[in-house]
Amino acid sequence: MDFLQPTSWADALAVRAERSDAVPIAGGTDVMVDLNFDRRRPGALLDLGRVPELREWTVEDGTGGVGATGGVGGSTVRLGAGVPYSRIIDDLGARLPGLAMAARTVGSPQIRIRGTVGGNLGSASPAGDAHPPLLAAGAVVEVESAARGVRRIPAAEFFTGVKRNALEPDELIAAVLVPEAVGPQQFCKVGTRNAMVIAVSAFACALHPDRRAVGTGIGSAAPTPRRAPEAEEFLAGELESAGLWESRGDLPDGLARAFGERVAAAASPIDDVRGSAAYRRHSLAVMARRSVTWAWAEYQQDLRKAA
């Protein structure tokens, strides 16, 4: 096994193109487990830890340029694939609250210091903690190859199967482009304890008052992380028809519950060692109901961000 250690993004792409037998490694929190347990013996490890471009995040304004400070609304965080969860928590809690909440639930302090969103996307586990908030926020995954350049793939199209993603063999994940929050975001995760938990089920939601829309992301309850589009449209429609985006009035009785039921209906969970399909579906309904209730309460309080 070779250990390939490029020190620039261009070199990393060149190495990736030459060595289809190489497994990219960032924080190692997934790849090293496979090596330690003899589940994988790749021809090479491609260490991305010394590629400085991957460890930066910047704010892009609506026109695609990069600004030092992004105003609220229309800005996008370009999160380098190698930014660890600990820095997302420290730096991005205000801009990307849903992702930061999910980041706080990842593993343990030791894991959050090493683990990255790029690694999470590369592993593409249905249980990956970053995925639901990325789906709810409408994030886009930026991948690149030396031969064909940059491709931008919506998160909702990135996951193609259990631990499978849309990457071509010569591509690497450069960054994830996450719209800055313009409304409340929430994340919920069920596990047997607070730390070191692979989600039994997880749910993220985001209110997008600027475009009167609702975003969702379901984790650990389908072959891939996925949205619940019918639940999104249902809730956004109900809020619209009752004039609640402007009035910020209370949610009608039963609306959050009905939203939760639609979220649960969008899942296709299985029974496995971590939980049963029935429990996953039930817990999703509960998490969706709760999280939208919390998000709405925050929206009612936060009058500064006018729709």
Place this chain on the structure above:
Amino acid sequence: MRITTTVNGTEHEVDDVWAGESLLYVLRERMGLPGSKNACEQGECGSCTVYLDGEPVCACLVAAGQAIGREVTTVEGLATEGELHPVQEAFVEAGAVQCGFCTPGLLVAAHDLLERVPDPSDLEIREALAGNLCRCTGYEKILDAVRLAAARQARP
């Protein structure tokens, strides 16, 4: 593959390291530093916690090559000139050590917490140690030890 890494302030150089080896294996089997313990090999138990460039990480999840040119501090590096570090003293005094297998990792995690947060709340202690498992103590004595070390640090 040759690995050159500064461990506990001393540069170590080892040859013939397999590319898939973990930093933990290199420390224990090639550098003669068995303080960091090898248990779960999946980042679950924290018994291999070491500092990598000043941050606590699971050494079992760091590829050996990722540590080239970096600074590593293991539990062996906490004591200076034969004197236990106050965090180590507190673990001994509070009865936070039973079988001792988890202790090296917990010491590094607790040491890191007290470097960052000199007077941690119980919640902060629990959160900081959430990645370290102990099957003997029930954790109460470990929490006592961290509180004791924090109190001593405040009033030396």
